[in-house]
Amino acid sequence: MKVNEVPQDEAFLKEGKIRDLCYVVDDKGHYTKVLSKGWAPKNDAIKLAWTVVYEHAEEIRKQILAGKLSPVAFYMELNVMDTGILANYMNLSRRRIKRHLKMKVFKKLKPELIARYAEVFGIDSQDLTDIERLGDFKPTDENRF
Amino acid sequence: MKIDFKHQQAAHCENGVTSNLLRYYGIELSEPMVFGIGSGYFFSHMPFYKLNGMPVTSFRVWPGMIFKRVTKRLGIKVKRNKYKDSRRAMNDLDRLLAEGKPVGMLVGVFHLPYFPREYRFHFNAHNITAFGKEGDQYYISDPVMEHVEVLTAEELKKVRFAKGTYPPSGRMYYITGVPDQINLKPAIIKGIRQTAKDMLTIPIPFFGVRGIRVLAKRMRNWPVKLGNKSAVLNLGQVIRMLEEIGTGGAGFRFIFAAFLEECAVILDIPRLNDVSREMTAVGDRWREFAYHAARVFKNRDNGMTTYEMLADMLLTIADMEEHVFKQLRTISL
Structure with a gap:
């Protein structure tokens, strides 16, 4: 890559805060460093990853409103976790986490445990217990945490 | 207290941390030099090792290898620790900073507050250097950031003990001795x-x-x-x-x-x-x-x-x- 080919496709990076440092070739064929605000293919890959998360979260949300899945499943998805990572953060077995994803089991959980989930997800306990809150919750970039 | 530490941005975190730490001890090596001597270049595609439920494809060596190899090849003495107990991990860090030693650390990016949100996946192979503490705040040199950042003790603890694929487990590393001459x-x-x-x-x-x-x-x-x-x-x-x-x-x-x-x-x-x-x-x-x-x-x-x-x-x-x-x-x- 040459100096004048360094992409400046702005999306997630911020000038003066965080930019990608690129090693590029100057006019004389020597290596030098240039900062880049981003590159479209990379931005697209990141966007794709989040789109998929939001799509899954939306499906889960519908299943919660239908009484099948629990809000734990929803916030687990929004936090890009799987049951393994969540089990690590909660210090519980994966098996128990999987059970807690079911609305039936979730409803019987003790408040202490719900509070721990809320802490891991960085939300209030009420966000988990008050199902109504998910009624018109659209998983998007703004609503992630 | 704050160590007189020069933060310099790098393309890659471990190169940057290594290069910044070496500079503090009077050894000026460019990022490419660190990367080359540390044999950082690699490729692996591991269908059996997963991240986000998909195979890991990596373009560099395992985290920690670059620092380990560079220091070994230049005859620099280092120490590396890994912890089960997060309190001990933080106490040891504080002690080293009080002694005036900047400390490199492996962290997860998911809870790293100054990172762009969109970049925050459960990726646990990021490297930063702590070079001071004032009150509850740590001065952080994160090589991919343009300037020095700060993290609270709670935030730092969280990223040092991130969970998921290859958890950092409070890993930290620092230089303990530099030879008179570098070959x-x-x-x-x-x-x-x-x-x-x-x-x-x-x-x-x-x-x-x-x-x-x-x-x-x-x-x-x-x-x-x-x-x-x-x-x-x-x-x-x-x-x-x-x-x-x-x-x-x-x-x-x-x-x-x-x-x-x-x-x-x-x-x-x-x-x-x-x-x-x-x-x-x-x-x-x-x-x-x-x-x-x-x-x-x-x-x-x-x-x-x-x-x-x-x-x-x-x-x-x-x-x-x-x-x-x-x-x-x-x-x-």
């Missing part, structure tokens, strides 16, 4: 030779040049084996690993090319300039690959031909990398 040339030779060896001769097919070929072969089958949707996701993950902060696959190829250019002068081996140019071409090809791959997942129903095309590009890259490292394998002073 750069043999360290460079060792670095280059090890990279060539790793890229060409590991007998397990998932690593080095063979790993690129394995990825090509598997990629060809993705649309049939996984279905289009999952194939797109797998491709997206490869591109993220290729380009994202902390991994930057094509970036590594350019850093290595910059390293070879520096080596041509230091070792007085002009033909390394030719190899450097060849390496630049490899990096350009990886970028081309990323560009075309992104087109596939932007236009989701492109069909199988495109995966075939991408796989062919990978095979070309594999051949090019093989050619580079065959020339470097026998390098000597």
Whole structure:
């Protein structure tokens, strides 16, 4: 890559805060460093990853409103976790986490445990217990945490 | 208290931390030098090792290796720790900072508050340096950031004990002793030779040049084996690993090319300039690959031909990398 080919496709990076440092070739064929605000293919890959998360979260949300899945499943998805990572953060077995994803089991959980989930997800306990809150919750970039 | 530590931005976190720590102890090495001597260049595609439920594709060596190798090859004494108890991990850090030692740490990026939100996946191989503490706040030199950042004790603890694939477990490392004289040339030779060896001769097919070929072969089958949707996701993950902060696959190829250019002068081996140019071409090809791959997942129903095309590009890259490292394998002073 040459100096004048360094992409400046702005999306997630911020000038003066965080930019990608690129090693590029100057006019004389020597290596030098240039900062880049981003590159479209990379931005697209990141966007794709989040789109998929939001799509899954939306499906889960519908299943919660239908009484099948629990809000734990929803916030687990929004936090890009799987049951393994969540089990690590909660210090519980994966098996128990999987059970807690079911609305039936979730409803019987003790408040202490719900509070721990809320802490891991960085939300209030009420966000988990008050199902109504998910009624018109659209998983998007703004609503992630 | 704050240690008089110079923060310098780098393309890659571990290079940056290593280079910044060395500079603090009076050893001025560029990022490419650190990367080359530390044999940071690598390729692996591990279907058995997963991140976000998909195989890990990596363009560099295991976290911690660059620091370990650079310091070992230059005769620098270091200490590395890993913890079960987060309180002890933080106490030890405080003690070292009070002694005036900057400390490198492995952290997860998911809870890193100053990172762009979109970059915060459960990626646990990021490196930062702490170089001071005032009240509850730590001064942090994060090599991918343009300026110094701060983290509260709670925030730092959280990222040091992130969970998921390859949890950092509070890993930290610091320099304890520097020799009077640094012998750069043999360290460079060792670095280059090890990279060539790793890229060409590991007998397990998932690593080095063979790993690129394995990825090509598997990629060809993705649309049939996984279905289009999952194939797109797998491709997206490869591109993220290729380009994202902390991994930057094509970036590594350019850093290595910059390293070879520096080596041509230091070792007085002009033909390394030719190899450097060849390496630049490899990096350009990886970028081309990323560009075309992104087109596939932007236009989701492109069909199988495109995966075939991408796989062919990978095979070309594999051949090019093989050619580079065959020339470097026998390098000597």
